Ligand code: SAH
């Protein structure tokens with residue numbers, strides 16, 4: 015079976031080409047696949063024809079295949095993608111006015127057991143390779159002829175999976191996506207979201223090339239967070255906040271905290287005031303998400319007036335936005351990714 019090129023960095027490509035090829039060939043191949051977005055190795059015209067044919071015997075670009083596409087009334091598209099081993103994973107494209115956002119997955123399913131999230135019901139099947147992470151972006155960009163110059167395109171690693179439990183592949187994929195010779199995305203345009211894997215937060219902070227960081231807070235007390243996100247038993251709320259305080263932000267960067275509002279569970283004014291206290295002195299913004307409901311999710315969405323009141327309190331201290339649900343009718347919204355055929 016031909017080996018995928020996507021996911022390989024320059025060093026990998028030099029090895030794949032072999033030592034009898036000059037080093038610049040690896041760069042031409044790299045630029046052809048990531049910057050030129052070639053769908054077939056034969057198309058990379060900077061390489062000699064003989065080499066292209068030879069390469070094509072052993073390798074392919076290796077993007078995932080579209081298994082199904084669901085189109086929402088609001089323009090959101092949910093892709094069910096088939097990987098080499100037959101497993102499927104989801105990627106969501108959200109076009110909106112002046113920008114497009116691609117929400118990519120980092121794992122098939124997720125091992126973190128958050129009680130409000132449908133992906134949790136899948137459990138973890140496996141982590142994605144760097145190639146499968148980059149491949150989602152290249153495929154969706156190609157299928158939709160997306161432009162990524164001029165800051166139109168945003169990538170969020172908020173699909174299936176806990177990205178920081180697959181950190182090495184997430185970082186390798188990010189380097190390729192941000193490399194000016196690669197996909198050439200601006201570092202301000204890619205965000206990774208974590209449920210709070212504390213040791214990996216520090217590790218991510220040490221990476222010279224990395225996405226922006228969002229933390230799923232989702233509760234204002236240790237007790238409620240533990241009920242909603244059992245991982246808190248291992249990674250305590252106080253330590254999470256300490257890890258955020260120690261996180262080395264770049265001069266232009268803020269942390270993002272996400273907070274899923276669940277009716278009667280974590281959505282009172284007192285919760286909002288506690289969130290403000292927890293985040294005191296952090297350079298951050300807060301994104302509120304009113305629960306996207308789903309079968310087997312034992313929570314309700316709060317009324318808009320409650321969401322508004324919560325937002326007003328946070329807003330006195332931090333920039334605070336309410337995330338608009340996208341693709342609810344096709345099960346593409348946050349927390350709904352469960353490879354459903356609906
Ligand atoms: N695993 C990572 C990233 C994927 S989840 C994480 O948990 O951060 C992306 C966001 O969706 C998280 O902030 C999560 O709290 C939120 N989310 C999960 N289930 C949801 C639901 N049913 N409704 C609204 N947001 C949800």
Ligand code: SF4
Pocket residue numbers: 124125126127128131132133134173174175176208209230349
């Ligand atoms: Fe996993 Fe994130 Fe869902 Fe929690 S919210 S189960 S970490 S995908």
